Amino acid sequence: MIKDDSSMVSQAQEEIIEMKDVFSVKLKRRRFAGQNKGGTLLGITIFKCLNKEENKLTDCAIHLNNISEDHCQLWFRHLKEILNGFQNRPKSLKVFVNPSSHKKEAAHVYYEQVAPLFKLADIKTDVTVTEYEGHALSVLKECELQAFDGVVCVGGDGSVSEVAHGLLLRAQIDAGKDTAYVSNPVRAPIPLGVIPAGTTNILAHTLYGVKHVVTATLHIIMGHIQAVDVCTFSTPSKLLRFGFSAMFGFGARTLALAEKHRWMPSSQRKDFAFIKTLADLRAEECELSFLPLQIPEEESHESDRLNNGSMALIVVQNTSRTEFIKHLKRYTSIKNQFNFPFVETYTVQEVKVQPRLTSGLDAKQNTDLNADSAEGNYPWNIDGDLMKAASEVHVRVHPQLIDLYGVNTDDLESSQATCNCI
Numbered sequence: 001m002i003k004d005d006s007s008m009v010s011q012a013q014e015e016i017i018e019m020k021d022v023f024s025v026k027l028k029r030r031r032f033a034g035q036n037k038g039g040t041l042l043g044i045t046i047f048k049c050l051n052k053e054e055n056k057l058t059d060c061a062i063h064l065n066n067i068s069e070d071h072c073q074l075w076f077r078h079l080k081e082i083l084n085g086f087q088n089r090p091k092s093l094k095v096f097v098n099p100s101s102h103k104k105e106a107a108h109v110y111y112e113q114v115a116p117l118f119k120l121a122d123i124k125t126d127v128t129v130t131e132y133e134g135h136a137l138s139v140l141k142e143c144e145l146q147a148f149d150g151v152v153c154v155g156g157d158g159s160v161s162e163v164a165h166g167l168l169l170r171a172q173i174d175a176g177k178d179t180a181y182v183s184n185p186v187r188a189p190i191p192l193g194v195i196p197a198g199t200t201n202i203l204a205h206t207l208y209g210v211k212h213v214v215t216a217t218l219h220i221i222m223g224h225i226q227a228v229d230v231c232t233f234s235t236p237s238k239l240l241r242f243g244f245s246a247m248f249g250f251g252a253r254t255l256a257l258a259e260k261h262r263w264m265p266s267s268q269r270k271d272f273a274f275i276k277t278l279a280d281l282r283a284e285e286c287e288l289s290f291l292p293l294q295i296p297e298e299e300s301h302e303s304d305r306l307n308n309g310s311m312a313l314i315v316v317q318n319t320s321r322t323e324f325i326k327h328l329k330r331y332t333s334i335k336n337q338f339n340f341p342f343v344e345t346y347t348v349q350e351v352k353v354q355p356r357l358t359s360g361l362d363a364k365q366n367t368d369l370n371a372d373s374a375e376g377n378y379p380w381n382i383d384g385d386l387m388k389a390a391s392e393v394h395v396r397v398h399p400q401l402i403d404l405y406g407v408n409t410d411d412l413e414s415s416q417a418t419c420n421c422i
């Protein structure tokens with residue numbers, strides 16, 4: 001049989017490897033089981049990051065065989081030099097793993113899927129498996145941050161928010177700022193990476209376009225960085241928190257009720273709190289003032305959803321339970337998300353929420369739902385964490401305050417990475 005020439009040409013096609021896609025190079029040796037050093041040199045292996053479908057990344061190995069020690073050492077050193085020249089790629093990371101996240105799989109996810117890739121990329125790690133809520137925050141306040149090129153959080157949105165808050169608080173302390181009230185915060189000194197292992201992973205989904213551990217890890221290794229806006233949530237006298245999103249009213253009351261039933265299993269208490277708050281639905285009386293975005297919208301980079309110096313204010317006015325349920329059902333969809341007459345949306349820079357004590361509630365409602373508000377402690381849901389504030393809360397957006405590992409949302413394959421929390 002005569003072979004078609006063109007098929008032979010296509011078989012011998014060259015593959016071009018761009019160094020920007022390579023994250024590790026190793027000398028390849030034949031070793032016996034248990035042998036850690038030496039061995040016959042076989043060549044070099046190049047590890048590269050490959051784009052798969054739907055924004056997913058994967059790692060792959062390319063073996064280049066050559067038994068000349070001199071040749072291999074030369075190529076190995078040269079390729080290493082090129083890799084070391086990529087400035088944004090971390091060489092040392094502080095890692096926080098929340099073992100209580102979701103189905104308690106974060107530690108397994110980290111040690112099985114993430115740590116081997118960090119090791120392959122010659123990244124040194126210092127791991128803290130958190131033991132209680134607030135542990136990451138207290139470590140971040142005191143650790144030698146300058147020893148690290150980045151911080152990584154393995155968990156859900158709650159953990160990431162705590163680490164982001166800790167990183168920014170630490171930046172203010174280091175800059176000699178008063179952390180009790182922060183008006184002009186300084187930027188976080190090093191980037192934050194998110195490995196999704198929680199119940200809610202909206203931030204990871206927004207940054208990587210997909211909830212996928214290996215993709216998240218490879219973005220960190222490759223040093224893909226983007227600056228992201230962060231909000232400060234403050235009372236007139238004190239900074240409550242740095243954060244990405246907040247809810248006042250229904251979302252906050254649901255969380256407050258769930259926290260009161262901590263003894264219940266996580267999903268059960270969330271469902272219970274949601275249904276109970278819905279059953280006792282009532283409008284939150286408050287005075288709302290806001291500063292609309294000053295730049296004309298067409299000039300603000302509409303696609304740069306995470307760092308355009310603005311935030312979305314969504315106001316749901318008093319309505320019937322049926323209408324409110326319809327709103328909740330449509331809340332996560334992309335089409336006509338807020339297209340109800342009782343829902344208003346604004347693009348803003350600052351918001352002030354001044355709660356007002358409700359009058360005319362019946363006694364039962366007052367005890368069950370309004371106990372905290374009666375004491376002047378209004379619940380807030382800030383990135384899934386419960387905060388209480390006795391008075392007005394002032395929310396301000398600070399453009400590009402933190403660098404996060406991830407891609408520019410423009411580069412994502414589909415627009416599925418929408419996020420209603422940021």
Ligand SMILES: Nc1ncnc2c1ncn2[C@@H]1O[C@H](COP(=O)(O)OP(=O)(O)OP(=O)(O)O)[C@@H](O)[C@H]1O
Nearest residue numbers: 101102130131132133155156157158159198199200
């Ligand atoms: N060892 C621990 N035990 C209990 N809580 C912890 C521990 N370590 C961290 N936390 C707290 O757990 C909270 C929730 O974590 P995370 O968001 O990672 O998980 P999740 O499964 O998405 O959470 P949730 O159940 O709140 O949706 C964070 O606020 C964090 O401070």
